[in-house]
Amino acid sequence: MTFLVTGATGSVGRLVVDRLRAAGAPVRALTKNPRKAALPADVEVIEGYLGELDTLPPALEGVERMYLAPLPGTVHDVVDMAKRAGVRRIVALSQIDADREAERDESEWHYHAIEKAVENSGLEWTCLRVGQFFINSLDWADQIKGDGAVKGAYGAATYAPIDLGDIAATAAATLLEDGHHGKKYMLTGPESLKRTDMVRIIGEVIGRDIRFVEQTREEAYKEMYDAGWGEAADWMLDLDARFTEHPEVALPTFERINGRGGTTFAEFIAGNADKLR
Structure with missing residues (x-):
């Protein structure tokens, strides 16, 4: 096969x-x-x-x-x-x-x-x-290495991001095993995290005081647009606004399929700390 x-x-x-x-x-x-x-x-x-x-x-x-x-x-x-x-x-x-x-x-x-x-x-x-991937947080590396502050709007936007390796593990499991036909699996990481939580965890793991600096939507849009997001900046900010009002809930789907807990954000950061120091 x-x-x-x-x-x-x-x-x-x-x-x-x-x-x-x-x-x-x-x-x-x-x-x-x-x-x-x-x-x-x-x-x-x-x-x-x-x-x-x-x-x-x-x-x-x-x-x-x-x-x-x-x-x-x-x-x-x-x-x-x-x-x-x-x-x-x-x-x-x-x-x-x-x-x-x-x-x-x-x-x-x-x-x-x-x-x-x-x-x-x-x-x-x-x-x-x-949905959101852990690896997206590495986009903050330059800010963290610089003045130790991550800037953005909607610091309370709450996602349940997932590790790429956990997505791949689930893809392999559903290819190899029977019993998954006709399923649309919502895959999340094991915990719901505000953006401010993610910044805090990064600081704790790499041993630095990292701050989240809240911007207005207009300020964030300008910086994102200038950084190459273009009109997609509005789409991303709309998503953040939505997940501020309706936080994403961590689901047990990954654990049910794979028989183990998913990678935590702290574990991901520990494995990528050299990219943030």
């Missing part, structure tokens, strides 16, 4: 490769740049990309189960090609707001388009809905 990992050098896909290898599964990796990928010798590497459909037939040949990276533009064609090639199970990476997307015009669908394609495929499918 061959497992295909698409987006195999992406932030999650690369870790899915490792998890499947650790379980002894034969892995085929789809990547645009095999040399740069430097994948282990026991991984079969195929040069290709979900957005370039003519590269997919050799990647899909003989594959029974597939991890699907989120690329909505070609997802319907990709799923159709996978079905015709004999793929039986797809685990797709999605996002917590997939249902909200469904309320908008179809031209604005991203994750909802991915979910709809796999749901309608007639194959076994599982969608992993994720």
Whole structure:
């Protein structure tokens, strides 16, 4: 049984490769740049990309189960090609707001388009809905190394962020094990944290007094826009406002599937402390 990992050098896909290898599964990796990928010798590497459909037939040949990276533009064609090639199970990476997307015009669908394609495929499918990642906190590194203050609006915005490795572990588990067909799993980390909590924890772990400096929305928007966010700054600030009013709750989904507790934020920071000092 061959497992295909698409987006195999992406932030999650690369870790899915490792998890499947650790379980002894034969892995085929789809990547645009095999040399740069430097994948282990026991991984079969195929040069290709979900957005370039003519590269997919050799990647899909003989594959029974597939991890699907989120690329909505070609997802319907990709799923159709996978079905015709004999793929039986797809685990797709999605996002917590997939249902909200469904309320908008179809031209604005991203994750909802991915979910709809796999749901309608007639194959076994599982969608992993994720939100904020721990790794996003490393974007504060320059501020922390500088004056030890993290600036931003909505310090009370409360998320239950998750480690990329825990997402990959769940993807591998749902690919390897039966019993997950037709499930849309909401994946969170093990704790709900305000942004101010995250900054405090970083300080405690690296042994420094790190402050959160509350900005107005306008101040935060200008800094984010100038830093390259563009109009996406408004989207992110809207999200922060929403999770200030309606805090995200940590769910037990990861533990139920994997049989262990998820990585804590403090554990993540301890493993990445050198990037913040």
